[in-house]
Amino acid sequence: MTRVSLEEKVLQANDNIAQNLRNMFTNNQVKAINLISSPGAGKTTLLEQSIEQLANQYGIGVIEGDVLTTRDAERIAKLNVPVVQIETKGTCHLDAQMIAKAISQIPIDKIDLLMIENVGNLVCPSSFDLGENAKVVVLSIAEGSDKPAKYPQIFTKATACVLNKIDLLPYSNFDIEAFYQDIKRINPKLKVFELSATKGIGIESWLNWLKGMISNGGQEN
Amino acid sequence: MHEIALAQNIIVIVCRNAEASNLQRVTAIGVAAGELIGIVPDALEFGFKVSAIGTLAEDARLEIRHIPALIHCESCNHKYFWHNSGYHCPSCSYNGGKLIEGNEFFVEYIDGHDGEEETS
Numbered sequence: 510m511t512r513v514s515l516e517e518k519v520l521q522a523n524d525n526i527a528q529n530l531r532n533m534f535t536n537n538q539v540k541a542i543n544l545i546s547s548p549g550a551g552k553t554t555l556l557e558q559s560i561e562q563l564a565n566q567y568g569i570g571v572i573e574g575d576v577l578t579t580r581d582a583e584r585i586a587k588l589n590v591p592v593v594q595i596e597t598k599g600t601c602h603l604d605a606q607m608i609a610k611a612i613s614q615i616p617i618d619k620i621d622l623l624m625i626e627n628v629g630n631l632v633c634p635s636s637f638d639l640g641e642n643a644k645v646v647v648l649s650i651a652e653g654s655d656k657p658a659k660y661p662q663i664f665t666k667a668t669a670c671v672l673n674k675i676d677l678l679p680y681s682n683f684d685i686e687a688f689y690q691d692i693k694r695i696n697p698k699l700k701v702f703e704l705s706a707t708k709g710i711g712i713e714s715w716l717n718w719l720k721g722m723i724s725n726g727g728q729e730n
Numbered sequence: 731m732h733e734i735a736l737a738q739n740i741i742v743i744v745c746r747n748a749e750a751s752n753l754q755r756v757t758a759i760g761v762a763a764g765e766l767i768g769i770v771p772d773a774l775e776f777g778f779k780v781s782a783i784g785t786l787a788e789d790a791r792l793e794i795r796h797i798p799a800l801i802h803c804e805s806c807n808h809k810y811f812w813h814n815s816g817y818h819c820p821s822c823s824y825n826g827g828k829l830i831e832g833n834e835f836f837v838e839y840i841d842g843h844d845g846e847e848e849t850s
Contacts, residue, residue: 510757510841510842511841511843513748513751513840513841514838514839515747515839516838517743517747517836519740519835520736520835522742523739600735602735632768636732636768662766662768665766691816693825694816694818694825695816695817696817697818
């Protein structure tokens with residue numbers, strides 16, 4: 510028997526493409542955000558709100574990831590920003606190759622911010638680098654306060670967390686103290702934005718964070 | 731089920747390295763997987779079995795070495811497991827240590843037979 514010893518990263522191919530994307534974003538002075546959440550946490554509504562508030566000051570491009578349908582891209586297209594829909598046809602996450610293919614349809618030299626909405630899934634997308642500056646995890650009140658403890662990988666890797674549907678807090682058993690205790694333990698550096706994307710509550714500090722990201726270096730990943 | 735995608739990546743790496751080393755058949759593959767990669771070993775093995783059909787690695791056993799996530803406390807120098815404590819140091823209660831192990835995911839060895847052994 511022969512043993513071949515090596516140390517080759519399983520995701521090296523993905524990471525190489527992600528690094529090329531990162532270079533491309535840097536060269537074009539584009540900041541990229543990778544939005545990750547369970548299905549139905551409100552990523553698309555958060556995007557709509559953010560675009561409506563920021564599109565008069567900044568160029569924004571969007572890549573939408575879903576297993577099927579172009580419904581999200583149709584929603585975003587109504588806001589008159591460049592958008593590409595990736596239909597993964599079953600794959601539970603976006604990878605760097607998919608972004609590399611989709612990015613050719615975005616006028617990268619005309620945008621300041623690229624928002625990538627990952628496939629709704631709190632597990633798999635956390636493993637794949639897309640060349641983004643920051644991963645943002647979106648959690649909605651209705652999902653329960655125990656999610657960071659149950660799905661810690663994404664909360665560990667994220668730079669920021671949007672705690673969405675905060676208007677539902679009085680009607681749910683979401684334990685906000687337990688949530689912050691878990692976050693403090695899992696990722697004490699995580700920035701948390703409590704907001705309601707549909708009601709527009711608390712959206713200001715989120716927008717300010719995005720603006721800060723766009724205007725400074727923002728190399729947080 | 732991103733394990734299938736990961737298994738396919740493993741097979742590409744294994745076949746390229748096995749061919750370069752003139753292995754005719756691969757019998758075992760060692761993979762090191764950090765805790766924060768979040769793979770499910772059973773799902774990875776299943777994805778591997780399905781994806782390896784028709785390749786040099788078809789009959790290979792996947793040997794997964796789990797690497798627990800380890801945190802280094804920047805305040806008191808203590809090292810502790812993330813699984814139990816997250817980033818909260820059990821020794822001095824400092825929040826926000828540094829991850830020193832647990833994000834790895836790589837192929838570390840390939841066992842196999844080369845052509846000469848095959849005939850013996």
